[in-house]
């Protein structure tokens with residue numbers, strides 16, 4: 001019996017490819033290098049972001065001194081680039097910036113072997129939050145190890161298939177000079193001057209095949225090949241340029257996910273407080289305890305932090321607060337963030353526009369303003385806690 005399935009599927013495929021092509025038009029025309037618009041701040045928001053500036057008069061004076069034009073018609077508004085310049089200026093005045101020489105990035109991987117747990121949301125909120133809300137000026141690199149590339153398309157909506165991905169870097173076999181050239185091209189700028197991204201690509205799924213080939217080739221020659229070194233090479237090449245490297249990971253065992261565990265010195269595990277996720281957290285812990293033996297053998301120096309982060313918790317659900325409590329008790333204080341990320345419409349609404357809750361100020365948000373304000377407030381508490389963690 002024919003029922004036009006082929007035609008229906010063709011039509012669906014066409015429709016959906018058009019939707020994603022439209023996306024690029026909508027999000028690819030902004031003034032920032034990633035095709036987005038820079039976040040802008042009205043005077044009140046700017047003062048909240050740079051409390052050291054204290055008063056309207058002082059912030060205006062600093063703007064004048066730095067040649068920042070804050071008048072758009074009759075309204076006061078500056079963008080993220082100018083806001084960073086003001087922060088920079090005040091930090092210099094107060095000698096608050098860490099000397100570059102001592103910089104070695106903390107490497108934090110966001111992982112749990114389950115899809116939909118909130119890994120990517122947490123990774124992108126931490127990335128954009130640490131470059132816009134933190135008390136200091138951090139330089140942050142996010143590496144997207146998930147070939148589904150959700151984080152990449154959110155932070156760098158204008159990537160194309162031709163762009164060099166993290167997978168391309170990991171399989172690089174040419175000279176070091178060629179590697180460094182590729183790396184430079186792979187590091188993408190965003191609408192936050194202090195946030196860079198190395199994106200993922202669909203073809204990165206083939207990395208596992210590459211690893212198998214390398215293993216066989218090494219075996220034939222009586223040599224050793226450890227895939228962990230492929231990602232480690234990328235990290236070593238950039239660790240002095242950043243304060244923080246965040247790694248978003250796929251939801252299953254892959255060679256690159258294992259490598260993320262090897263290069264990281266901190267693990268953040270987002271868990272949604274529902275029964276099913278409870279099981280996946282348990283499974284992930286036993287995976288970690290089993291594989292760590294191997295990492296230690298290969299020279300891993302130990303994780304500074306392994307922390308659960310309760311994500312997408314419904315503010316009104318008693319069952320979810322019970323489960324969150326159960327998770328916290330099981331993990332213990334040392335292994336759980338005090339702050340959790342509430343389930344929030346603003347997180348969904350901004351994601352729909354390929355943004356995080358920190359890509360825009362409340363005054364620019366077209367959705368429910370209270371919802372964005374609340375989401376930003378609780379994420380700010382997380383940023384504080386996270387900052388303390390990496391500076392310990």
Ligand SMILES: Nc1ncnc2c1ncn2[C@@H]1O[C@H](COP(=O)(O)OP(=O)(O)O)[C@@H](O)[C@H]1O
Pocket residue numbers: 114115116117118119120121122150251311312313341342343344345347348351
């Ligand atoms: N705090 C939250 N509030 C509302 N929606 C959320 C929240 N965290 C995640 N989500 C949504 O849940 C889905 C899965 O989240 P995601 O971060 O992509 O998970 P993962 O990367 O672990 O697969 C996405 O649609 C995301 O927008």
Ligand SMILES: [Mg+2]
Pocket residue numbers: 119120121146150249
């Ligand atoms: Mg994800």
